[in-house]
Amino acid sequence: MKVVAFNGSPNKEGNTYHAIKIMADELEKEGIETEIIHVGNKAIRGCMACNQCVKNKNEKCVLPGDEVNEWIQKMKEAEGIILGSPVHYSSMGATMKAFLDRAFYVTSVNNGMLRHKVGTAVVAVRRSGGVAAFDQLNNYINYSEMLMPTSNYWNVIHGTRPGEALQDQEGVQIMRILAKNMVWLLKLVENGKGAVKEPERENKVYTNFIR
Numbered sequence: 001m002k003v004v005a006f007n008g009s010p011n012k013e014g015n016t017y018h019a020i021k022i023m024a025d026e027l028e029k030e031g032i033e034t035e036i037i038h039v040g041n042k043a044i045r046g047c048m049a050c051n052q053c054v055k056n057k058n059e060k061c062v063l064p065g066d067e068v069n070e071w072i073q074k075m076k077e078a079e080g081i082i083l084g085s086p087v088h089y090s091s092m093g094a095t096m097k098a099f100l101d102r103a104f105y106v107t108s109v110n111n112g113m114l115r116h117k118v119g120t121a122v123v124a125v126r127r128s129g130g131v132a133a134f135d136q137l138n139n140y141i142n143y144s145e146m147l148m149p150t151s152n153y154w155n156v157i158h159g160t161r162p163g164e165a166l167q168d169q170e171g172v173q174i175m176r177i178l179a180k181n182m183v184w185l186l187k188l189v190e191n192g193k194g195a196v197k198e199p200e201r202e203n204k205v206y207t208n209f210i211r
Contacts, residue, residue, distance in 0.1 A: 001186055002033045003118075005082035006200045008096025009040040015124035015165035016040075016084045019157045019175050023082060023122070026179035032080070037116050038073060039099050040086070044068065059113065061102045072103050072113075078196065081146070082116040083137045084200045090129030092136050104140045112145060112201055118185050119146035120178060122155045124165055130156035145201075149185045150180035153172040 005024065017036070020118060024034040044066050050104030052062040060069045067108035073082055083100070085092040092100075107113040121137030123130045129211070131154050141148055155178055158164075 001031075001079040001190060002035070002077065003027055003182070003186075004071075004078040004081035004085060005034060005036045006071070007095070008083070008085035008093045008099075009035055009124070010095075011162055012038050012041065014086065014162045015157060015159040016086050016122070017125050018159075018163060019122045019164045019171070020082055020084045022172060022175040023047050023179035023182070026176055027080075027183060030183045032183060035078075037072075037074070040093050041100075041164045042066060042095060043142060044098045044102075047101040047105060053182050053193050054109045057110055059106060059108050063102070067104075068099060068102050071099070072106055075103065075107065075117075076113050078117070079190070080182060081120075081141075082112070082182075083119070083121040083140065085110070085121075085123055085133055085137060087123060087125040087129040087133045090132040092123075092133045097136075100137075100140050104144060108204075109146060110144070114144040114146055115201060116189065116198065117144075117146050118149060118182060118184075118189060119144070120149050120155065120182055122175060122178070124157050124159060126158070126160045129204070130154070130158075147189065148187060149178060149181040151181065153173070176200070 005020045119141040123134045151174045158168045
């Protein structure tokens with residue numbers, strides 16, 4: 001099995017990276033390959049609402065010049081996905097949001113590519129706003145019908161300078177327990193294939209409130 005993790009921090013090895021790395025170490029102890037992709041230092045445009053991905057249904061965003069489509073395929077191939085972000089004004093990083101908006105729209109309109117994969121989110125913060133950013137990341141996971149492991153607290157770790165998060169003993173434990181629960185859920189899904197019938201996917205119903 002493989003897990004792909006996306007680091008939405010501008011800093012390649014800042015505290016978001018360390019949160020993900022704690023998880024990656026636990027996953028790899030169980031023989032689960034983990035790839036960490038640095039998203040936060042890239043130039044990524046936001047979704048243009050052109051709906052060409054809906055029309056084309058080729059698992060691609062039509063916007064050129066970045067690695068979003070490559071990352072979509074990595075998500076498709078993985079059994080598990082980790083979304084990691086720092087906190088900017090009580091929100092996830094802007095580059096991470098641009099990536100997630102496009103990637104999750106493409107995957108949702110292409111037969112729910114991420115459905116029943118195991119997905120979780122982690123956040124690194126100096127002081128406040130961690131839970132708000134964590135909630136934002138969870139919205140993508142919930143919308144995609146993914147399966148979400150939990151920890152013994154919200155998945156937030158604290159630190160300012162790179163590496164300081166490792167001094168947050170509770171935060172380190174949160175990430176470690178989260179990883180162990182992710183391993184368990186990944187194995188449950190893998191061992192349940194063929195033994196437990198998967199519910200059929202329903203076509204999305206769209207409504208609005210303009211009459």
